[in-house]
Amino acid sequence: MRHRPPNINRWKGENKIEKKITLSVIKADVGGFVGHSGVHPELVKKACEELDASPLLIDHHVTYVGDDINLILTHELGCNNEDIRRLARNILSACTEVAKKLKLCGAGQDLLSDAFAGNIKGLGPGVAEMEIEERKSETVIILMADKTGAGAWNLPLYKIFADPFNTTGLIIDPNMHCGFNFEVYDLVEKKKINFAAPEEIYDMLVFIGAPGRFVIKHVYHRGTGEIAAVSSAQPLYRVAGRYVGKDDPVCIVRCQTGYPSLGEVLEAFSHPHLVAGWLRGSHIGPLLPVEVKDAHPVRFDGPPRVIALGFQLAGGKLVGPQDMFADPAFDNARQVALDIADYMRRMGPFEPHRLHLDEMEYTTMPQVMRKLKDRFIDLPEDRETGT
Known part of the structure; x- marks a missing residue:
């Protein structure tokens, strides 16, 4: 919800x-509300x-x-x-009180500490930001997902900025023909690496094809060096012997005039791909593109959307x-996703x-193993192979 009318008087030239x-x-x-399916209207109203009362902002919109x-x-x-991080945390804390x-279910689960340290780390709120100088016409798409992790953007961002079968502009637009640079995070080792597309696509795919660990954080225009896209990827943290971190990611993508067109950005979601998440963050399912009114995952707490x-x-x-x-052209993609969900x-x-057990967010495996450890016995030696 946004209450301030557009104002273009800030333009200089x-x-x-x-x-x-x-x-x-x-x-x-x-x-x-209810369960993990939606956000209560009172939370949106409070935010x-x-x-509206903050003097720090030019504008805002609240959604879910x-x-x-x-x-x-x-x-x-x-x-x-x-100051912006403190503002956001204060607002989210106020919403938590409501x-x-x-x-409501899991009230405040993403606000793990009352102490504010000036930044937002992996187990708290997710963040995607970019600082830009507005073009004559500045078009942006905000992508927001639920019941999946940060790696869900890897395939779409690859398609948008590196695949000419998705983005024809990479071939026919002289302002895009130079390609894009991808900054990839290793969420486990807390390192990053840059890849130039198209020259290093094969090397990059080795890593981003494992979205549970390697995640595209930034994409930059190679001609101008300007930011093209940013995700909410944040390093994972080892808790109780396993890696945990942010799910339900967000992503900002700039469109048009030297960047992929609006249609090329959205085309990346025309064929649903499989992502990790769904119920209890422990299942694989299709990423379902929906309009806001249908952003209530309820079937097996999903599928991811x-x-x-x-x-x-x-x-x-x-x-x-x-x-x-909110376009019937995505109806077939939605049906494909539902068929995949059934399967x-x-x-x-x-x-x-x-x-896989090593990747599950919520697992009883350690407890079951402790319970049954004395019932496991060594296999007899195989006389033919010596094993």
Whole structure:
């Protein structure tokens, strides 16, 4: 919800504005309604009230997907700004108090500590930010997903910025023909590496094809060096012997005029791909593209889904949103995703529908192993092979 009307009086000249604009998307699960399927309207209302009162922002929009509330903010304070992070955390904390009064499911589960340290790490809210100088026409798409992890964007971002079968502009647009640079995070080792596309596509695919560990964080235009896309990928943290971190990711993608067109960005979601998440974060399922009104995952707490909101930026004002998946052209993609969901669900607790035991967010494996450890005995030696 956005209450401030668009205002383009901040423009200075035809193509430039006074300062760079920062677009921040910050999300968190502060309480599900009902179960983990949605966000209660009172939480959205509370967030809008708090944001309206802030002098730090140019504009804002509040939305949700599944049980995650998403704050879309514009300001002039740059990325990783402590005041913006504190504002977001205070707002999410206020929403948590509302969630607790309503006894919503998992109230405040993404706000693990009352102490604010100036940044938001892997077990708290998810963040995607970019600082840009607005073009004459600045088109952005905000992608937001629920019931999946940060690696869910790997395949779509590859298609959008490196696959000419998806993005014809890589071939026919002289402003894109130079390609894009991909910054990939190793979430386990907490390292990063850069790949140049198209020259290093094969090397890059070795890594981003393992989205549970290697995640595309930034994409840059090779001609201008400017940011093209950013995700909410954050390093994983080892807790109780296993790696855990942010799920339900967000992503910002710039479109048009030297970047992939709006249609090329959305085309990457026309054929649903498999992602990790779904019920208890422990299953594989299709990423279902839906309009906001259908962003309530209830079948087996899923399947995982994604929404896309489109905005034009005008002096930092958010002109929009347009609900980009509210298009019957995606009906077939939705049907394919539902058919895949049917197929995967028939496998029940068997892999590959259930994640490998090493990857499961919630698992009883350690407890069961301790319980049964004395019942495991060594295999007899095989006389023919010596094993």
